[in-house]
Amino acid sequence: MVLKLHGFAVSTCTLRVATVLKELNVPFEFVPVDITKGEQKVPQHVKIQPFGQIPYIEDDDGFILYESRAICRYIAAKYRSNVSGPALLPDLSTEMEKYAKFEQAASVEAWNFDFYASNATLELIFKSIYGGGVTDEVRAKEYLESLEKNLDVYDKILSSHRYLAGDDITLADIFHIPYARHLHTRKYINLEDANRPNLTRWWKDITSRPSWQSVQGGVTSFP
Amino acid sequence: MVLKFYGHPFSTCSLRVATILKEYNVPFELIVVDVSKGAHKAPDYLKIQPFGQVPYIDDDGFILYESRAIGRYIAAKHRASGPALLPDVNTETQKYAKFEQAASVEAWNFDFYASKAAAELIFKPMRGLTPDEARAKELLESLENNLDVYDKILASQKYVAGDDITLADLFHISYGNLLHSAKHINLEDTKRPNVARWWKDITSRPSWQAVKGGVSSSA
Numbered sequence: 001m002v003l004k005l006h007g008f009a010v011s012t013c014t015l016r017v018a019t020v021l022k023e024l025n026v027p028f029e030f031v032p033v034d035i036t037k038g039e040q041k042v043p044q045h046v047k048i049q050p051f052g053q054i055p056y057i058e059d060d061d062g063f064i065l066y067e068s069r070a071i072c073r074y075i076a077a078k079y080r081s082n083v084s085g086p087a088l089l090p091d092l093s094t095e096m097e098k099y100a101k102f103e104q105a106a107s108v109e110a111w112n113f114d115f116y117a118s119n120a121t122l123e124l125i126f127k128s129i130y131g132g133g134v135t136d137e138v139r140a141k142e143y144l145e146s147l148e149k150n151l152d153v154y155d156k157i158l159s160s161h162r163y164l165a166g167d168d169i170t171l172a173d174i175f176h177i178p179y180a181r182h183l184h185t186r187k188y189i190n191l192e193d194a195n196r197p198n199l200t201r202w203w204k205d206i207t208s209r210p211s212w213q214s215v216q217g218g219v220t221s222f223p
Numbered sequence: 224m225v226l227k228f229y230g231h232p233f234s235t236c237s238l239r240v241a242t243i244l245k246e247y248n249v250p251f252e253l254i255v256v257d258v259s260k261g262a263h264k265a266p267d268y269l270k271i272q273p274f275g276q277v278p279y280i281d282d283d284g285f286i287l288y289e290s291r292a293i294g295r296y297i298a299a300k301h302r303a304s305g306p307a308l309l310p311d312v313n314t315e316t317q318k319y320a321k322f323e324q325a326a327s328v329e330a331w332n333f334d335f336y337a338s339k340a341a342a343e344l345i346f347k348p349m350r351g352l353t354p355d356e357a358r359a360k361e362l363l364e365s366l367e368n369n370l371d372v373y374d375k376i377l378a379s380q381k382y383v384a385g386d387d388i389t390l391a392d393l394f395h396i397s398y399g400n401l402l403h404s405a406k407h408i409n410l411e412d413t414k415r416p417n418v419a420r421w422w423k424d425i426t427s428r429p430s431w432q433a434v435k436g437g438v439s440s441s442a
Contacts, residue, residue, distance in 0.1 A: 050372045051369065066324060067323070067327035067331075068327075070320055070324040070326070073312075073319075074317075074319075077312045077319065092299045092309075096299055096300060099295075099299065100293075103292035104292040110330050111330075150274065153273045
């Protein structure tokens with residue numbers, strides 16, 4: 001049985017997992033959950049994902065896991081030997097400080113990036129595409145302002161090493177891509193601003209990876 | 224060299240780290256960062272924690288910030304001398320994955336609502352600002368809905384990642400306690416018997432009991 005990824009083809013969290021599956025060359029079957037029809041809230045789905053959210057995976061041995069960043073860590077750990085090069089998830093038993101710096105960067109992604117980026121995306125983009133109310137312009141502006149301040153800090157951090165956790169890419173860098181892409185392509189933020197040359201370099205680097213390039217238009221089964 | 228803990232005695236994130244240090248009996252020196260005087264935004268501080276946030280640790284020269292990263296580092300480094308709060312990624316990969324699932328739930332389905340509600344209802348008044356009551360109400364409603372889900376999850380397992388306690392349970396305590404003590408949520412609500420059982424269990428641990436009144440340097 002091949003790993004099954006249950007999600008929505010263009011959903012940010014589903015894309016996050018798909019990117020990492022591609023990074024680790026893990027074959028998977030994509031099983032669509034139509035969130036525009038509320039399929040993530042049906043009893044059958046809620047039995048598996050009690051918060052009624054997507055995505056979740058069912059691994060080839062039947063193991064179920066939800067929360068995209070947990071799934072990504074699991075994939076990076078389990079399929080580590082599929083690829084060469086620095087581990088997207090540093091091994092805490094052999095490189096403890098590197099692991100700690102990764103978790104520091106992942107925590108920064110959650111609290112200093114995603115909270116503002118996901119809420120801004122919801123207000124400015126998802127509400128009009130998927131319905132769910134009128135854009136709260138005041139709140140959206142607040143979120144973007146906080147995000148911009150933090151992106152200035154990112155530029156400082158990235159002036160002394162290539163990626164957020166150090167000189168090797170980790171999951172923490174990849175976690176940013178789906179929401180960042182939404183806001184950047186619609187010009188709510190500029191991740192290629194000449195005033196933030198290190199951020200620009202980093203953004204171009206991580207989004208040029210074949211993994212993201214292959215899924216950015218929407219997730220499909222692989223191969 | 225004893226671990227240097229740059230934090231604040233009553234800050235939720237400092238309490239989170241202190242609880243975990245206590246779980247492993249890690250000696251530490253608390254160096255108070257006076258946030259009321261803006262010490263966390265001083266240039267020297269920003270050189271180390273560039274977001275101007277508290278806490279960070281200096282473990283014999285190794286600097287780390289973000290309370291939940293610090294928690295994982297402490298649990299990994301001292302695993303031989305304390306409870307297995309962080310499953311081994313190599314020898315118990317599925318257990319590790321379930322822990323990270325629970326930690327992610329704590330972040331996105333608990334903390335994002337709890338911390339923002341606390342900011343409105345507790346921190347703003349402390350700074351002489353007016354809470355946005357409408358926003359606070361929305362946040363608490365979302366939190367309540369999710370706590371109902373927690374009750375379902377905790378009906379079939381003791382802790383949020385399974386039958387063993389992990390860091391993911393402990394991560395909840397500082398904001399949970401803040402909102403529960405101020406009666407904005409009720410974590411001992413009899414309508415959610417499993418959440419009540421879980422909350423009483425994790426908050427009765429000696430580690431939390433030792434720091435809940437405020438962090439101070441260990442003996």
